[in-house]
Amino acid sequence: MLFRDGPDNCFPDVEDEQATNRLLADNFFTSNANHLTSGKKAFVNFPHNSLVQRIPLMFSKQSFVIEILESCKPDDELLEAVIELHQKGYTLALDDFVPHTAWNRFLPYIHIIKFDIRATPIAKASFFIRHQKTKYSKMQFLAEKVENHEEFIAAREAGFDLFQGFFFSRPEMIQNKALTPSALTTLRLFQEISQEDVNFKQVESIIATDVSLSYKLLRHVNNMTSSRSKPITSFKQALVYLGEERLRRFITFIATSHAMEKKPAALYSLSLQRAHLCERLGKLVTPRIAGNQAFLTGLFSLLDSILDKPIEELIEQLPLSEEIKLALVNQEGTLGQILRLMEAYDAAEWDKVSQFCQELVINESNVADLYLESVKWATLFEKQQQQSY
Structure with missing residues (x-):
């Protein structure tokens, strides 16, 4: 199962991570993947970061075969992720494999090795297959890009167990209309999940207003609980089942794959940084500003x-105080x-910085310290969110 962002059947100009996230979100959160694959496991590409961040753990181990991309670096981080996924019952495959000693320590945890017979001759692959089958009797080998009957016979005689290529079938384009969560709703949820204690009631009320997130949440949780006699039918049940950490992981994953699409990642980072800095500066002014108001x-x-919409139009859609609205629209008030x-x-307009500091009765050196602190906080927050899934 490969990601294509349109009918031209070519890989779009997006990062591997985003392509994987979009494919998973569009096919395993919102549509019936079992129907697309006739009840069989799909092979899904996973780049290095997605594996290190344990993205597959968000889905049932019956959902797909985890295909470790050839671009993955065989480092300690990846090995730890592979071992954990193997222990938890996921099926793992090495894609476009080229034998190298760096991968030897991974082989005990791999179920399928895929050879591109255009890049690795069948005779060369055969030598590797015979050697490994004496060590790992249950390991299977898959021949990619088999394009005619002669190649199929040669690959089968070489010891391959599985086969893929135009000789069997041409790729079929499956078009789905993605249900993209409102970026506005997602940002409201980020504000909620960034609190030390998640307000489940508030999160429930926000999710209930977004049909896409509602649908994806219920499908995701019911996929995770398929063994239950009764399905989960309410947002409250779903949120309680997920718990704080998995809820943070779910919302962060959806936001990463959709809300900031076609926008530079720095824009999102700057939003987080400003939220933290504004909150910290709000504590220095007189009278002090409530942390939540400044953060928002x-x-x-x-x-x-x-x-890409006027701030006036967007602000009307959020339940914000008049002080926040005046600040965002007209830059009025404290x-x-x-x-x-x-x-x-x-x-870096230092004259204005001095002027505003005087008006707010804030020490300029404090602003410099808090600015650096906010940059570190935003970086750490993003890293923690990535590690959580």
Whole structure:
């Protein structure tokens, strides 16, 4: 099962990670993959980061064969992920395999090895197959790009167990209309899950307003609980079943694969950074600003750039206080001054930084320290989110 972002049957100009996330989200969250594959396991490509982040663990081990891309680096991180996935019952395959000693320690945990017979001659693959079958009797070998009867016979006699190529079937294009979660809803959820204690009731109310997220959440949880006698039919049941960490992983995964599509990753990072910096600066002014209000102001300060819509139109769709709305739309009030200060600092307009610091009665050196702290916080937050899934 390969990702194509259109009917031209060519790989789109996207990163491997995004392609894998989109394929999984569109086919294993929102549509019946069993129907597409006639109840059999699909082979799905997984690049290095997706494996290290344990993305396959979000899905049932019956869903697919984990195909480790040839571009993966055979390092310790990858080995740890492979061992864990193997122990938990997932089927693992090495794609476009080229024998190398660096992969030897991975072989005890691999179920299928795929050879591209255009890149590795059948005779060369045969020598490797005979040697490995004496060590790993249950390991299977798959010949890719088998294009005629002669190649099929030669591959079978060489010891291959499985076969793939135009000789058997041409690729079939399956078109699905992706249910893309509202980026606005996703950002509201990010605000909720970034709290120390997740407010499940609030998360439930947000998810209930987005048909795409609602559908994906219920499908995802019921796929995970297929052995239960009764399906999970309410958001509350689903959220309680997932728990805080898996809920964070689910929302972060969906957001990564859809909400920031075609936008630079730095835009998302800057939103997080501004949220934290605004919250910290809000504690220095008099009177102090509630942390949640300041956090939201910073988080949504780039909403118009992210969603390509006027900020006035977007703000009306969020249940925000008048102080936040005035800050975001007109840069008025104390929150508005803090936003102007952050923008001036981003642009290295030091005269304006001094001016705004005087107006807010904030020490400039404190702003410098908090700015660096916010950059570190945003980086750590993203890393923790990645590690959680």
